Amino acid sequence: MAAVSDARPSSPAASPLPRFLLLYAALYSAYGAESAYLPSFLQSHGLGAESIGAVLSTGTVVRIASGPAAGRLADRLGARRGVLAAAALLSGLIGTLYLGAYGLLPLLLVCMAHSSTEASLAPLSDALAVAASMVRGGFRYGWVRGAGSAAFVAGTLLSGQLVDRFGLWCIIAASSALFLAMALAATRVAAPDAAGEADRGGTLAAARTLLAVPAYRTLLLVAALIVGSHAVNDAFAVITWRGAGYGGTAVSLLWSESVLAEVFVFFVLGPRIIDRVGPAGAAAVAAGAGMVRWGVMGFTLAWPALAAVQALHGLTFALFHLGAMRVIGTAVPERLGATAQAVYGNVALGLASAALTFASGYLYAGLGLHVFWAMAGLCGVALALAPGLRRA
Incomplete structure (x- = not known):
């Protein structure tokens, strides 16, 4: 997985806030565009109620396992920004596979792959934002997280409009495009120098x-x-x-x-x-x-x-x-x-x-x-x- 170094200093004259606002807006609008209508999309691709529950619950299990693994990788590499950008890019690309998947096994595999990359997006964003907010002259973390909540609502409203006009496939296209936009935004956010310090210890030592x-x-x-x-x-x-x-x-x-x-x-x-x-x-x-x-x-x-x-x-x-x-x-x-x-x-x-x-x-x-x-x-x-x- 390619890594973008977190050691790049940001200009002291430039506020890191606008770029973090873009990052959180892309992330949470992507969540909002997808989450409300995903069960209906799965149903339209041939799944019954029991299978929908199985697919979504499996995705939850995958997130619980893969999220900490991605966070640990980011700390070991000292490249949270790079791992975040790669995970967002993969989320956008893998998400499009939903469009061609029909039936339980194909949709289950896509959901597992998508969940494995999506799980780390919010935690890694928070790790970067919290660190940046604590730097002198930074910003309030609540500002970017509040923007994320507002973006979630906007994404949900957008998905409703798109579904009514074009059909359920639009939620996949919209969320995937927003994850790709997030990948670009992730490469531009500021990170304090200390965030580039790698932790070379093992997983058990970190725990x-x-x-x-x-x-x-x-x-x-x-x-x-x-x-x-x-x-x-x-x-x-x-x-x-x-x-x-x-x-x-x-x-x-x-x-x-x-x-x-x-x-x-x-x-x-x-x-x-x-x-x-x-x-x-x-x-x-x-x-x-x-x-x-x-x-x-x-x-x-x-x-x-x-x-x-x-x-x-x-x-x-x-x-x-x-x-x-x-x-x-x-x-x-x-x-x-x-x-x-x-x-x-x-x-x-x-x-x-x-x-x-x-x-x-x-x-x-x-x-x-x-x-x-x-x-x-x-x-x-x-x-x-x-x-x-x-x-x-």
């Missing part, structure tokens, strides 16, 4: 070093609890709302409110909270907000209550993520930044979300609306663990 950092250990557990608690919401909130009689407009408004709250926290509120209370305080606020959010959603389906707690998504996800980036940026050795990001994003979050999404089906069948109280309980455990992040 031991990371797990020896108390704040990072705590972060992985708290992240699995808080972000994992969103699994029931992602899988069954819309089903529950529609079952209660809410129409498409009402559902869209509730979902859009959560995304807008996320963008607001990334851009405006979150950095101020982090500066005031630190990562431990931010995690405690996120966990407390999760207890309120899921507790209310497990108690009532009244519109005013749902509208009120959907705004808490800005705290339960965006604020916690900002705190996590601060922990990784300050507590983890810089030479292991990409590995730490990949383990956080693909293992702690990916594995927890996959496990809780699987369990949520059984819990929802048995508990109905009250399943959200179980998620509130997870946030309660996270609240008790949050003080451990003060060691960052």
Whole structure:
């Protein structure tokens, strides 16, 4: 895999922010263009419901395994920017193979290959952005991540328009083109000199070093609890709302409110909270907000209550993520930044979300609306663990 050196210094007169904004806009608009309609695309290429679930779940497993491997490679080579650009390029090229794949085995193979390259894109982008944001005269990480959330919405809206006009194949073409644009953007982002320092140690040595950092250990557990608690919401909130009689407009408004709250926290509120209370305080606020959010959603389906707690998504996800980036940026050795990001994003979050999404089906069948109280309980455990992040 070709590597672009991270040691190239950036001009002190040029702000790194615009190029990172382009990187995140391309990445998250690609995600948005593809994710909502991919199951429908798979169905149009000959898969039934069971096969669609098998293909998508296999992709999740591949991401959990391949993401940390790519992060480790980036740290060993000292070339996060190069590995990111190569992964984005491969994601764009491999994604086009969906167009000619029909039936279970071809689509499964394409999904596995695509997932293996796509898994590292967000963690490596975060590794570069967090490092660049901590350089004197840099920028707020929340600005680029908030731009990413806004781009995700734009990509989703774009894909809807394209599908209505041209058909489902357009989501593949659009997302692939955006991944290719991301590859170009990745070669242009700034990286501080320290990010070019390679870590020549073995994988086990890197794992031991990371797990020896108390704040990072705590972060992985708290992240699995808080972000994992969103699994029931992602899988069954819309089903529950529609079952209660809410129409498409009402559902869209509730979902859009959560995304807008996320963008607001990334851009405006979150950095101020982090500066005031630190990562431990931010995690405690996120966990407390999760207890309120899921507790209310497990108690009532009244519109005013749902509208009120959907705004808490800005705290339960965006604020916690900002705190996590601060922990990784300050507590983890810089030479292991990409590995730490990949383990956080693909293992702690990916594995927890996959496990809780699987369990949520059984819990929802048995508990109905009250399943959200179980998620509130997870946030309660996270609240008790949050003080451990003060060691960052």
